[in-house]
Ligand SMILES: *[C@@H]1O[C@H](CO)[C@@H](O)[C@H](O)[C@H]1NC(C)=O
């Protein structure tokens with residue numbers, strides 16, 4: 001659909017340019033009219049083909065047992081109106097093909113899967129700005145997720161190198177003769193802009209290799225040239241494809257879910273130990289659990305904030321929703337109990353008993369462990385980044401995506417869904433919801449239609465509809481502004497999403 005929309009608009013421009021640049025005789029006029037007419041039919045056929053494909057996809061589930069119970073409410077599933085917007089990642093006319101250079105950049109990527117993915121896409125752009133040849137990044141093996149995967153275990157390495165050929169030269173390894181060359185070891189300053197990296201190019205006078213110690217959030221979200229922003233999109237959405245093993249299983253899971261339920265919600269349930277420890281959210285947990293989380297926070301050096309008051313944190317809307325809260329939320333939004341819900345998550349803190357309230361409201365809650373066979377998942381065991389990649393694929397392809405916490409994965413999935421055509425992403429208003437949940441608990445409000453009205457109203461404008469990326473919130477000064485801007489990858493509009 002998206003591609004089809006782009007081709008005709010280029011044709012149209014070409015025709016228009018020729019039309020204006022020539023004196024037209026009646027014959028050429030007639031010819032153009034016929035051409036235009038033909039083109040219109042061509043466009044119509046392209047679009048109607050897409051509609052047909054969608055129709056067959058949707059009607060192709062005769063053996064579907066959940067469907068019969070499901071009361072279809074378009075509001076629950078339809079993508080928000082996107083007004084003819086589509087992805088646009090082509091370079092501008094000024095963009096020059098990369099020449100390649102003898103300056104090399106080696107990278108140690110840090111964080112979980114999505115922090116690494118967006119960081120790598122940024123490093124592609126940085127290598128372009130600095131005229132460097134990029135060496136395939138090393139992945140983080142020491143984060144909470146302790147995954148020993150190499151780049152090629154998670155990503156399609158050859159595709160990555162080839163699809164960015166015009167942009168940046170990428171090699172698998174540093175050339176042998178440079179292995180022992182002195183390297184400039186750099187911690188790039190967070191959220192830096194063009195001039196920072198252009199200045200750093202001075203390092204090439206002294207060094208042939210720069211080693212980058214961290215890849216996350218090193219590049220500003222805004223005020224970069226259009227071609228650099230589009231390169232980030234090409235890198236993340238096109239070049240950083242998962243390895244065939246992951247892509248194939250991901251696709252199979254999506255097909256299985258569709259055949260089970262026609263529509264499904266993916267909930268990114270970030271109710272995992274590291275997140276609860278990091279945010280200091282212990283609402284509803286036992287004192288032993290709270291203490292375990294406090295100790296983890298105490299002992300994790302790179303988490304700077306150690307003293308957290310859980311209830312202050314929760315009231316400010318800064319905690320991940322609990323599984324029970326997710327259940328109340330989905331029900332209040334109007335999703336029927338038969339709704340198929342895929343939980344994208346690592347290990348839920350407290351295990352399955354903590355999920356009982358959610359599963360009693362929604363019996364069709366599934367995980368990758370229940371949708372895939374043990375055999376299929378065997379290749380991925382002990383590789384948290386690879387299983388996170390499966391969750392990523394299933395989440396991007398879901399009919400509605402609901403993140404319980406706005407972390408790296410939630411932002412990346414939301415941005416990708418916007419890029420692919422503003423698929424529905426419902427972002428919980430956690431601060432507003434906490435007020436509602438507290439009223440429920442105190443008996444000042446009952447579940448049912450009045451709760452539902454409040455929650456629906458609260459989320460009317462939180463469904464992933466098109467809007468330009470937000471700048472920094474008001475009142476923040478200096479470099480802190482850069483940190484609090486909306487992330488480029490959460491919403492690559494307007495640079496990578498355009499009107500024809
Ligand atoms: C990169 O190379 C181009 C041409 O090869 C040059 O014009 C530009 O100044 C270089 N940029 C930096 C940051 O060195």
Ligand SMILES: *[C@@H]1O[C@H](CO)[C@@H](O)[C@H](O)[C@H]1NC(C)=O
Pocket residue numbers: 309310311312
């Ligand atoms: C946390 O904050 C709440 C509300 O401000 C307060 O009532 C409570 O005593 C605080 N808890 C601790 C352990 O300091």
